[in-house]
Amino acid sequence: xxxxxxxxxxxxxxxxxxxxxxxxxxxxxxxxxxxxxxxxxxxxxxxxxxxxxxxxxxxxxxxxxxxxxxxxxxxxxxxxxxxxxxxxxxxxxxxxxxxxxxxxxxxxxxxxxxxxxxxxxxxxxxxxxxxxxxxxxxxxxxxxxxxxxxxxxxxxxxxxxxxxxxxxxxxxxxxxxxxxxxxxxxxxxxxxxxxxxxxxxxxxxxxxxxxxxxx
Numbered sequence: 001x002x003x004x005x006x007x008x009x010x011x012x013x014x015x016x017x018x019x020x021x022x023x024x025x026x027x028x029x030x031x032x033x034x035x036x037x038x039x040x041x042x043x044x045x046x047x048x049x050x051x052x053x054x055x056x057x058x059x060x061x062x063x064x065x066x067x068x069x070x071x072x073x074x075x076x077x078x079x080x081x082x083x084x085x086x087x088x089x090x091x092x093x094x095x096x097x098x099x100x101x102x103x104x105x106x107x108x109x110x111x112x113x114x115x116x117x118x119x120x121x122x123x124x125x126x127x128x129x130x131x132x133x134x135x136x137x138x139x140x141x142x143x144x145x146x147x148x149x150x151x152x153x154x155x156x157x158x159x160x161x162x163x164x165x166x167x168x169x170x171x172x173x174x175x176x177x178x179x180x181x182x183x184x185x186x187x188x189x190x191x192x193x194x195x196x197x198x199x200x201x202x203x204x205x206x207x208x209x210x211x212x213x214x215x
Contacts, residue, residue, distance in 0.1 A: 033155075040159070053205055058183065062126065095166060106153060192204060
């Protein structure tokens with residue numbers, strides 16, 4: 001790989017570090033140990049628990065289409081539906097390769113309150129760390145930005161709980177919803193086509209909200 005990729009990665013990570021410090025309101029104290037097993041294996045939900053729209057997403061952190069969704073339509077979906085209490089996201093790992101598996105494990109080992117922040121960063125910088133000369137080290141750098149020490153990242157990569165938590169979600173997705181590709185989106189129990197424009201997602205969500213109001 002060219003040195004340009006590594007230089008670009010360095011500056012991208014530096015900018016993300018500044019963003020995260022602002023996002024997390026203060027200086028980061030590096031975690032020297034993994035979260036409890038129950039936290040690592042717990043469901044990852046963004047939004048109000050009683051939101052009328054339940055969006056389940058099966059995604060792989062190395063999947064370009066997943067990154068396109070998260071860096072595109074999802075930004076507006078979150079702002080218009082999740083942040084307003086109309087929808088909640090249940091994010092489930094469905095790694096499509098070993099690097100995606102490692103990324104999912106690291107995200108799950110980060111402090112739970114920072115989980116969606118680190119997933120956001122991984123999708124935003126996907127091209128950089130995935131194409132880096134040393135992707136694992138690039139992921140470790142992202143973990144450190146989220147407050148994980150290098151020792152904690154290494155512990156995570158070797159964690160049986162983290163591994164089984166991610167693979168369990170993948171297996172359950174295959175069996176329950178016949179997941180074969182990523183991203184796969186399930187809205188209130190029904191699969192919907194991925195790769196839609198934001199206008200299409202709005203139409204789907206608004207129809208569901210009208211049904212809820214009419215009951």
